[in-house]
Amino acid sequence: MLKEPKISDDQREIWREPINYEKFFKPRGEVHIIPERCKECNYCTNYCPKDVLERSPTVNSHGYHPVRVRPGKEDSCVACGMCQTICPDFAIFIREVQT
Amino acid sequence: MTTEEFHPKHALIRDERFPNVWCPGCGLGILLQSYLNAVEKSGIPLDQQVLVSGIGCTARLPGYAKFDSYHTTHGRAIPFATGMKIANPELKVTVVSGDGDLFNIGGNHFIHAARRNMDLVVICSNNFNYGMTGGQHGSTTPLTSRSASTPYGNVEPTFNLPYLASALGASYVSRWTVMHPRQLAKSIRMAMETKGFAFIEVLSPCPPNFGKFNGFGDGFEEMEFYRSKSTVQNDARLEDVSIDPFHGKPVVLGDFVNRKRPSYIMLENELVRKAMGVKK
Amino acid sequence: MTALLEPGRYFADGNFAITEGALVGGCRFFAGYPITPSSEVLERMSERLPKLGGHFIEMEDEIGSMAAIIGASNAGAKSMTATSGPGFSLMQENIGLGIITETPTVVLDEMRAGPSTGIPTRVGQGDVMQTRYGSHGDLAPITYAPNSVQESFDITIEAFNSAEKYRQPVIIASDQVVGHLSEVLEVKPLEEYDVVQRMMRKHDDEKGVFSYTEDYVPMFVAGTGFRGNVDSLTHDERGYPSNEASVEKEMLEHLLGKVKKNEEKIVKYEEFLVEDAEVTVVAYGITSRAAKQAVRIARKKGLKVGLFRPITLWPFPQRRIEEIAGHTREFIVPEINYGQYSHPIREYSRSETREIHFPPGAIPDYGVILKEIEGAFK
Ligand SMILES: Cc1ncc(C[n+]2csc(CCOP(=O)(O)OP(=O)(O)O)c2C)c(N)n1
Ligand code: SF4
Ligand code: SF4
Ligand SMILES: [Mg+2]
Numbered sequence: 001m002l003k004e005p006k007i008s009d010d011q012r013e014i015w016r017e018p019i020n021y022e023k024f025f026k027p028r029g030e031v032h033i034i035p036e037r038c039k040e041c042n043y044c045t046n047y048c049p050k051d052v053l054e055r056s057p058t059v060n061s062h063g064y065h066p067v068r069v070r071p072g073k074e075d076s077c078v079a080c081g082m083c084q085t086i087c088p089d090f091a092i093f094i095r096e097v098q099t
Numbered sequence: 100m101t102t103e104e105f106h107p108k109h110a111l112i113r114d115e116r117f118p119n120v121w122c123p124g125c126g127l128g129i130l131l132q133s134y135l136n137a138v139e140k141s142g143i144p145l146d147q148q149v150l151v152s153g154i155g156c157t158a159r160l161p162g163y164a165k166f167d168s169y170h171t172t173h174g175r176a177i178p179f180a181t182g183m184k185i186a187n188p189e190l191k192v193t194v195v196s197g198d199g200d201l202f203n204i205g206g207n208h209f210i211h212a213a214r215r216n217m218d219l220v221v222i223c224s225n226n227f228n229y230g231m232t233g234g235q236h237g238s239t240t241p242l243t244s245r246s247a248s249t250p251y252g253n254v255e256p257t258f259n260l261p262y263l264a265s266a267l268g269a270s271y272v273s274r275w276t277v278m279h280p281r282q283l284a285k286s287i288r289m290a291m292e293t294k295g296f297a298f299i300e301v302l303s304p305c306p307p308n309f310g311k312f313n314g315f316g317d318g319f320e321e322m323e324f325y326r327s328k329s330t331v332q333n334d335a336r337l338e339d340v341s342i343d344p345f346h347g348k349p350v351v352l353g354d355f356v357n358r359k360r361p362s363y364i365m366l367e368n369e370l371v372r373k374a375m376g377v378k379k
Numbered sequence: 380m381t382a383l384l385e386p387g388r389y390f391a392d393g394n395f396a397i398t399e400g401a402l403v404g405g406c407r408f409f410a411g412y413p414i415t416p417s418s419e420v421l422e423r424m425s426e427r428l429p430k431l432g433g434h435f436i437e438m439e440d441e442i443g444s445m446a447a448i449i450g451a452s453n454a455g456a457k458s459m460t461a462t463s464g465p466g467f468s469l470m471q472e473n474i475g476l477g478i479i480t481e482t483p484t485v486v487l488d489e490m491r492a493g494p495s496t497g498i499p500t501r502v503g504q505g506d507v508m509q510t511r512y513g514s515h516g517d518l519a520p521i522t523y524a525p526n527s528v529q530e531s532f533d534i535t536i537e538a539f540n541s542a543e544k545y546r547q548p549v550i551i552a553s554d555q556v557v558g559h560l561s562e563v564l565e566v567k568p569l570e571e572y573d574v575v576q577r578m579m580r581k582h583d584d585e586k587g588v589f590s591y592t593e594d595y596v597p598m599f600v601a602g603t604g605f606r607g608n609v610d611s612l613t614h615d616e617r618g619y620p621s622n623e624a625s626v627e628k629e630m631l632e633h634l635l636g637k638v639k640k641n642e643e644k645i646v647k648y649e650e651f652l653v654e655d656a657e658v659t660v661v662a663y664g665i666t667s668r669a670a671k672q673a674v675r676i677a678r679k680k681g682l683k684v685g686l687f688r689p690i691t692l693w694p695f696p697q698r699r700i701e702e703i704a705g706h707t708r709e710f711i712v713p714e715i716n717y718g719q720y721s722h723p724i725r726e727y728s729r730s731e732t733r734e735i736h737f738p739p740g741a742i743p744d745y746g747v748i749l750k751e752i753e754g755a756f757k
Contacts, residue, residue, distance in 0.1 A: 088126060172611055208439060
């Protein structure tokens with residue numbers, strides 16, 4: 001029996017699962033945030049393809065709400081690096097982790 | 100998730116100067132990252148990398164990169180860089196400055212450096228206005244758009260920068276936006292490999308000025324606007340690539356020109372050797 | 380001729396002397412834009428520099444020329460430009476850039492009749508205050524005013540040395556007549572000239588880019604691994620921009636102080652019969668030669684008059700002028716302008732100061748100065 005792959009509901013609508021899904025290497029990323037640098041531009045939250053990030057309710061010393069990982073999405077990052085590349089403030093980066 | 104302090108670009112930036120001066124959603128930080136990615140991939144020794152800028156928001160960029168960096172006067176980055184490059188051709192000199200800096204006050208230097216095919220990488224961040232001074236219009240402000248000094252809409256046609264650079268004989272010419280960070284980094288790397296004058300126009304959002312005056316809610320909306328308008332066409336006819344996004348015209352991006360022409364430094368080296376009587 | 384000038388006697392003009400002096404002083408980069416009466420310097424540089432392995436570029440304008448020589452200096456080359464009034468006006472902003480970035484370089488301003496385009500081919504001395512206050516903000520410029528072909532040669536070497544020692548643009552305010560007149564130039568064997576070599580900062584130097592506690596630290600040169608920031612904004616010792624008035628104060632007091640504290644070493648002048656003078660003529664550049672003739676004749680007539688000739692217009696030879704004012708009751712300042720250098724003379728001497736205004740466009744007539752001297756003894 002196939003195990004439940006970790007993909008979101010909206011993705012499930014578009015993609016059909018390959019039968020050998022389990023055999024593919026799925027990169028996993030660990031999100032690192034430097035909250036003091038975040039200016040809340042929301043580029044990363046908007047451009048993350050897995051919708052991992054959101055504004056946090058906390059405030060940094062410059063008055064911005066730095067981003068954080070959406071609760072429940074801790075394991076969802078696929079290390080595409082989009083947030084790191086698009087962040088103008090060098091406030092977020094991804095380390096790929098081996099699973 | 101962790102809140103770690105060391106960004107992967109830690110060694111290439113002046114960490115102690117962050118957070119940077121730029122507004123939330125300003126595209127310049129993305130340009131900085133793309134430049135650093137290009138530097139890493141280029142294989143050029145880091146100590147040879149030199150950044151020169153004029154004055155403006157864009158011109159603050161060199162101050163955040165951990166290379167020899169020179170923040171000069173408004174419009175004069177290109178002649179300053181020209182002097183550096185001629186005095187020491189080993190240097191890889193990149194000019195990063197704003198559209199106003201390079202094409203309004205500094206336009207004369209741009210056309211001459213391109214005509215000489217001076218061995219420089221020139222990156223122009225085009226945010227369609229003078230960001231630093233509060234969003235007045237300049238020679239890149241699109242027709243009919245608003246700015247702090249075109250309250251009734253701009254009546255001046257814009258420069259078509261890739262067409263201009265190409266006509267002047269630049270060895271390399273491209274246009275990207277900060278929404279294309281990977282292509283942009285690759286383009287900067289190609290520019291660094293070019294012999295002669297390499298010019299890159301980078302469209303970048305300026306949310307509190309150009310964005311606000313033209314009805315964009317935030318940087319993201321402005322980014323999305325450029326993204327939705329842009330098409331990549333490397334072999335575009337450069338006559339046709341002027342920017343006029345408010346009248347339904349697509350913004351054409353691409354690596355437009357990449358050609359071999361004798362560069363200034365090549366020709367000047369020969370001249371000096373001849374004058375010194377050095378035989379080949 | 381590939382090397383520097385052979386020792387010997389030459390019959391040459393001031394522009395030749397300045398060019399060759401610059402090369403002896405170590406100039407290996409020239410950027411300029413043609414303008415009468417200084418164009419011969421640019422032309423000669425275009426021929427001489429490549430032979431010495433140096434670099435010459437004719438820029439699109441004087442703004443670019445000034446930027447290019449500051450850039451070249453930051454890349455390790457001793458550099459220079461040559462211009463005259465209109466071009467000098469265009470250079471002012473970047474002269475300030477050289478001051479704030481502490482970049483050694485040399486600017487020749489060969490003064491002609493102004494304002495504006497004026498009389499391009501005729502002499503003037505109307506840029507004297509511009510060499511002092513031309514660029515915005517507070518400055519402590521160093522300006523030399525040679526009065527002969529020989530001095531044009533010697534002072535250019537010194538200008539290059541001062542640029543290195545005090546790390547700032549140094550101005551040579553020559554004039555059209557001194558630039559174009561031909562007379563004997565004696566060149567000594569090269570080893571007899573003191574040439575200050577560029578001191579380079581070690582890449583592992585722990586200090587910042589600048590120092591505000593020491594008058595001099597070697598500059599770092601691009602490409603040597605220092606990886607510093609050089610900024611036209613007010614900056615701290617690290618070279619990082621700052622909006623703080625306290626940083627502005629520290630930086631500015633260093634920039635002004637390094638010249639002020641070394642004034643005695645920088646200031647140069649020549650005196651002729653000043654010791655017992657009751658009246659002293661102060662004249663510089665070509666005017667000083669007419670003034671000397673007038674003083675000579677007046678002395679023959681028994682009038683106790685002397686000539687003080689500042690060779691550095693700036694820093695102002697304050698101490699010496701105050702001393703002379705102790706025994707001189709009146710100063711006479713002939714200039715080819717409508718009164719410029721007379722102002723600091725009046726200010727520092729606190730004495731009666733007569734101005735002689737020679738209209739730009741003609742060589743000063745010594746008879747006019749003589750008449751004024753006689754007037755002072757009536
Ligand atoms: C000689 C001079 N004139 C005017 C200014 C004021 N000024 C500073 S930045 C700037 C415009 C910068 O615009 P741009 O080059 O497009 O850079 P941006 O801020 O948009 O990145 C102006 C006009 C100046 N610093 N110097
Ligand atoms: S892109 Fe960077 S600055 Fe913008 S919200 Fe995300 S982490 Fe913050
Ligand atoms: S004004 Fe515009 S260009 Fe300047 S920092 Fe802000 S967003 Fe960027
Ligand atoms: Mg701009």
